Amino acid sequence: MCGIVAYIGKREATPIVLDSLKRLEYRGYDSAGLTVEQEKRGPFVARVAGRVGKLEAKLVGATLPGTVAIAHTRWATHGAPSERNAHPHGDCRARIHLAHNGIIENHAALRATLIANGHRFSSDTDTEVIVHLVEERFRGTLEDAVEAALRELRGTWAIVVLSADDPGKIVAARNSSPLLLGVGSGEYLLASDASAVLASTKKVVYIEDGEMVTVTREGFRITNVDDAELRRRLVEIPWTLQEAEKGGHPHFMRKEISEGPEVVENVMRGRVRGGEVKLGGLETVSKRLDHVERIVLTAMGTSYHAALLGELFFEELAGIPAEVEYAAEFRYKRAPLATRNTALFAISQSGETADTLAALREAKRKGMLTIGIVNVVGSTVARETDAGLYNYAGPEIGVASTKAFLSQVVALLLAAIFLARGRAMGEREAQELLEALIRIPDAIRSLLKEENEIRALAKRFAHYENALFLGRKWSYPVALEGALKLKEVSYLHAEGYNAAEMKHGPIAMIDERFPTVAVVPDDSVRDKTLSNLEEIRARNGPIFAIATRGDRGVSSIADGVISIPRTHEILSPLLAVVPLQLLAYHIGIARGCDVDKPRNLAKSVTVE
Ligand code: M6R
Numbered sequence: 001m002c003g004i005v006a007y008i009g010k011r012e013a014t015p016i017v018l019d020s021l022k023r024l025e026y027r028g029y030d031s032a033g034l035t036v037e038q039e040k041r042g043p044f045v046a047r048v049a050g051r052v053g054k055l056e057a058k059l060v061g062a063t064l065p066g067t068v069a070i071a072h073t074r075w076a077t078h079g080a081p082s083e084r085n086a087h088p089h090g091d092c093r094a095r096i097h098l099a100h101n102g103i104i105e106n107h108a109a110l111r112a113t114l115i116a117n118g119h120r121f122s123s124d125t126d127t128e129v130i131v132h133l134v135e136e137r138f139r140g141t142l143e144d145a146v147e148a149a150l151r152e153l154r155g156t157w158a159i160v161v162l163s164a165d166d167p168g169k170i171v172a173a174r175n176s177s178p179l180l181l182g183v184g185s186g187e188y189l190l191a192s193d194a195s196a197v198l199a200s201t202k203k204v205v206y207i208e209d210g211e212m213v214t215v216t217r218e219g220f221r222i223t224n225v226d227d228a229e230l231r232r233r234l235v236e237i238p239w240t241l242q243e244a245e246k247g248g249h250p251h252f253m254r255k256e257i258s259e260g261p262e263v264v265e266n267v268m269r270g271r272v273r274g275g276e277v278k279l280g281g282l283e284t285v286s287k288r289l290d291h292v293e294r295i296v297l298t299a300m301g302t303s304y305h306a307a308l309l310g311e312l313f314f315e316e317l318a319g320i321p322a323e324v325e326y327a328a329e330f331r332y333k334r335a336p337l338a339t340r341n342t343a344l345f346a347i348s349q350s351g352e353t354a355d356t357l358a359a360l361r362e363a364k365r366k367g368m369l370t371i372g373i374v375n376v377v378g379s380t381v382a383r384e385t386d387a388g389l390y391n392y393a394g395p396e397i398g399v400a401s402t403k404a405f406l407s408q409v410v411a412l413l414l415a416a417i418f419l420a421r422g423r424a425m426g427e428r429e430a431q432e433l434l435e436a437l438i439r440i441p442d443a444i445r446s447l448l449k450e451e452n453e454i455r456a457l458a459k460r461f462a463h464y465e466n467a468l469f470l471g472r473k474w475s476y477p478v479a480l481e482g483a484l485k486l487k488e489v490s491y492l493h494a495e496g497y498n499a500a501e502m503k504h505g506p507i508a509m510i511d512e513r514f515p516t517v518a519v520v521p522d523d524s525v526r527d528k529t530l531s532n533l534e535e536i537r538a539r540n541g542p543i544f545a546i547a548t549r550g551d552r553g554v555s556s557i558a559d560g561v562i563s564i565p566r567t568h569e570i571l572s573p574l575l576a577v578v579p580l581q582l583l584a585y586h587i588g589i590a591r592g593c594d595v596d597k598p599r600n601l602a603k604s605v606t607v608e
Pocket of ligand 1: 301302303304348350351352353356399400488601603604605
């Protein structure tokens with residue numbers, strides 16, 4: 001949560017940090033602000049409650065020739081989303097300015113001490129204590145003051161700081177919140193993620209926990225907590241700026257749904273060969289994998305739904321007992337885990353989700369083999385796991401995850417087939433499944449052509465205020481994901497349930513104003529789900545179904561059907577989820593919602 005960016009170089013900094021902030025808005029967008037260093041006039045600060053566009057409008061006509069700036073877009077944790085709580089925050093004399101992503105856990109005690117020492121606070125945030133601490137420790141060199149202040153903090157942070165009393169310098173530090181340094185030609189950017197620096201450079205250094213970086217126009221110096229200088233490698237970002245932009249679509253969400261076919265092709269590329277799965281990312285740990293007797297999958301949100309499918313894949317295909325844990329629960333449970341021969345799969349699009357990271361670190365502490373299924377290359381989960389697979393879905397900017405889900409499911413399926421070698425799965429079975437998987441991108445292409453029908457269905461649906469999403473077995477995680485997508489982007493209350501569980505309580509809600517979206521492909525549980533739908537029909541509940549093309553049984557009881565091509569039943573989630581994503585998108589549009597940036601959300605949830 002929260003996006004931070006800083007620039008130091010020869011160009012005018014304001015347009016650069018504003019452009020970068022827009023790319024980071026997915027991380028939070030309830031307020032925004034910047035500080036520009038100005039040689040003669042002292043630091044210039046502008047802050048607004050609201051989005052980056054509002055900040056930009058506020059700056060129209062301002063002359064800001066400064067070439068050093070820090071900026072921030074916020075997702076509020078401590079203090080309301082207002083101008084007074086927007087970052088950057090300044091010290092008592094407005095000479096030092098700081099932007100922060102994370103949470104300072106001991107802020108209340110620090111604040112009390114600082115107030116007793118005469119500091120005046122002007123916001124309700126936890127962040128403001130940091131800038132006053134830096135002020136308190138300042139003896140003429142900004143990096144020394146920041147280093148001293150950091151020693152007193154507990155919590156998580158990525159910070160960028162500048163001072164009018166030590167100009168031409170930005171100091172930044174990281175502890176459990178993402179931060180990277182973009183290295184351009186005679187200029188440097190600091191940012192929460194790579195999309196914010198891509199317009200200027202593709203060369204970055206990932207700043208690690210406990211590290212601090214001091215940047216001037218002449219160069220940068222990275223140090224650890226003991227002030228020892230570290231030598232770090234420059235890494236090339238594998239995305240183009242165009243890949244991170246909308247490419248002619250009205251919204252990122254629609255663009256990303258439409259990328260589904262390529263995303264599935266990308267995650268398979270070079271990994272599916274001659275009826276076999278080759279996963280270079282797991283080869284380094286293949287000996288340990290041969291002895292794995294148990295798998296734990298951990299994730300949050302959409303990634304958690306992908307993990308639920310992963311559980312089925314590992315059990316059904318590889319015959320390995322598997323279970324899924326919310327990452328936020330895993331860390332605090334004292335479950336008797338047999339950690340030897342247990343592999344933990346951490347699934348995260350961003351690779352920065354705080355809950356997932358905490359679970360991963362706990363699993364490592366317990367001695368488990370840790371494997372990441374991650375989209376963002378170089379992210380913290382990717383760096384901290386023993387081995388893993390990248391999804392290669394490209395940048396996902398829409399806050400509601402769509403294409404990343406498809407790629408996660410395919411990556412998990414490939415991992416399950418990989419592990420099934422010499423276990424429960426025969427060669428022929430693997431070959432048949434992989435052949436069917438290769439046909440999935442074209443099947444998604446044909447589904448995307450049905451968008452007009454889905455849009456028409458969305459219009460019929462948009463006036464409801466509640467919805468139940470039902471599915472069984474392979475379709476149960478899809479129902480959960482369909483409901484999550486709908487509530488995120490349309491604010492329509494939606495719940496995902498197992499279709500059988502529905503009659504154990506939720507059926508009480510059913511009447512003619514409470515629609516059901518049923519995921520009912522022609523699979524081994526189709527008849528059972530159909531019986532559950534009859535129970536809804538008998539109570540006059542409207543039914544919209546996702547069913548296999550030509551399924552007359554479903555169309556005879558449903559009020560509306562979206563058909564998906566026939567496929568191997570294990571692969572049906574890859575097809576069923578696409579119309580649900582489009583349905584949510586069009587219902588969100590019909591209800592006038594900002595589908596790319598739903599209220600109260602952030603793309604990357606970096607607080608626990
Ligand atoms: O980056 P991650 O996959 O770890 O993110 C996990 C969830 O925060 C994320 O999937 C969230 O639920 C999305 N808004 C879903 O659309």
